[in-house]
Amino acid sequence: MAHTAKKRSGFRGFLILAVITILLGGYLWSQGDLISPVQSTTMLVSLSSAGDSGFAMVGERGAPPDAAAAATVATAAGASNSESVAVEAAPVAETVTQASTTTTLTLDEFIAQLAAAGVDVDAVSATMSTEGRSLDNLLAVVNSGRTTVADLATRLSGQTTQIDTGSTESTEETPSAPAEDGGSTSLLDFRWEELGSVAYNLWFMLASTIFVIVLGRPIGWLINRFKRTPAANA
Amino acid sequence: MTATQLLQKQTIAKDRALSKRKLNKVKLNVYLDLLLTAVFVVEMEEHFTGLPLHEVLGLLFAVAFLLHIILHWDWVVSITKTFFKKVLHESRFNYVLNVALFADMAFVTISGILISRTLGLNLALGEDFRRTLQTLHMVGSELVLIIVALHVAMHWKWIKTNGSKTLFGWLPRRTARNQAK
Numbered sequence: 410m411a412h413t414a415k416k417r418s419g420f421r422g423f424l425i426l427a428v429i430t431i432l433l434g435g436y437l438w439s440q441g442d443l444i445s446p447v448q449s450t451t452m453l454v455s456l457s458s459a460g461d462s463g464f465a466m467v468g469e470r471g472a473p474p475d476a477a478a479a480a481t482v483a484t485a486a487g488a489s490n491s492e493s494v495a496v497e498a499a500p501v502a503e504t505v506t507q508a509s510t511t512t513t514l515t516l517d518e519f520i521a522q523l524a525a526a527g528v529d530v531d532a533v534s535a536t537m538s539t540e541g542r543s544l545d546n547l548l549a550v551v552n553s554g555r556t557t558v559a560d561l562a563t564r565l566s567g568q569t570t571q572i573d574t575g576s577t578e579s580t581e582e583t584p585s586a587p588a589e590d591g592g593s594t595s596l597l598d599f600r601w602e603e604l605g606s607v608a609y610n611l612w613f614m615l616a617s618t619i620f621v622i623v624l625g626r627p628i629g630w631l632i633n634r635f636k637r638t639p640a641a642n643a
Numbered sequence: 644m645t646a647t648q649l650l651q652k653q654t655i656a657k658d659r660a661l662s663k664r665k666l667n668k669v670k671l672n673v674y675l676d677l678l679l680t681a682v683f684v685v686e687m688e689e690h691f692t693g694l695p696l697h698e699v700l701g702l703l704f705a706v707a708f709l710l711h712i713i714l715h716w717d718w719v720v721s722i723t724k725t726f727f728k729k730v731l732h733e734s735r736f737n738y739v740l741n742v743a744l745f746a747d748m749a750f751v752t753i754s755g756i757l758i759s760r761t762l763g764l765n766l767a768l769g770e771d772f773r774r775t776l777q778t779l780h781m782v783g784s785e786l787v788l789i790i791v792a793l794h795v796a797m798h799w800k801w802i803k804t805n806g807s808k809t810l811f812g813w814l815p816r817r818t819a820r821n822q823a824k
């Protein structure tokens with residue numbers, strides 16, 4: 410009798426857990442925060458450093474763009490050799506723009522595309538490393554969608570499209586306040602729009618629990634059977 | 644009062660003290676585990692906290708994690724001693740899982756300290772090495788999430804029983820209410 414009551418209580422607990430997991434999962438799904446571990450790992454592999462503001466998951470919805478890195482573009486552009494800009498930079502840059510709007514670049518692809526656009530990558534990298542940054546930071550800006558490789562290439566090589574039209578270089582891509590993009594150094598500076606990711610971690614634990622409970626039954630049964638078989642044979 | 648009665652009284656008092664201490668240890672475990680879970684899910688999302696808090700929370704988590712192991716040290720010792728006596732047992736799977744979790748957590752913590760930017764260590768690491776360590780730190784922490792999720796799942800019975808006792812123990816029990824009716 411007590412055993413049945415305990416069993417019933419366990420089942421009720423499982424049902425509550427399942428309902429909470431499904432509801433939370435549904436909510437996260439509607440918010441676009443429910444991503445598969447495979448997808449998340451893929452993003453992690455192509456992740457970038459985001460300066461003092463920390464890491465930035467490439468391609469993640471709502472990921473903070475790398476403002477600090479964007480701000481260094483202007484500095485790096487000054488250091489790059491403007492004579493190294495190839496004549497065919499513009500067509501290459503156009504191709505790059507199309508590619509970069511649809512895919513997430515890896516560092517190698519990014520370097521290759523910058524080099525193809527005529528940017529002296531080594532010089533840019535050297536300048537950035539003196540500031541404690543790397544090309545990863547620039548890649549984060551590109552992958553966050555704030556700018557394109559083409560735009561970056563033209564700015565890095567000192568040949569902006571604005572020069573052709575007679576205007577000065579636009580600074581709208583380089584916000585001056587790092588706090589705007591989460592680069593603040595204050596200790597309690599939460600980005601509440603990222604709360605969904607925190608909820609996702611919690612949801613993942615609950616979902617794993619359900620998975621283990623469901624999977625545990627047949628496995629337990631198999632192990633018991635395996636244990637009994639030699640005893641029965643003996 | 645006879646000597647036997649005195650002995651019985653002493654035994655009962657000892658048992659009560661022991662059970663109270665045990666209960667307190669369970670309570671401590673429940674609260675510590677709750678803290679660990681809360682810090683862990685927040686700590687995992689560096690986007691949410693920002694880098695300075697992420698690094699401070701990481702250190703806090705490492706301390707709490709060590710405390711968690713110390714509180715379960717008896718279990719660690721007993722399973723280590725008898726690991727091969729009963730290989731096909733749930734506790735053995737738990738043990739392997741926990742060793743993996745410890746190793747991964749240690750790696751993530753140490754790599755996190757090495758690549759730290761706001762703790763004031765400023766270690767002179769090569770750019771390539773730092774980048775590699777950063778990637779491994781991230782991948783390692785994703786793996787930690789998976790192992791922790793399995794760890795929670797494997798201890799679900801304990802969490803359900805002791806969590807409800809500790810956190811909702813003040814609520815009147817349904818069975819008690821039924822009996823009262």
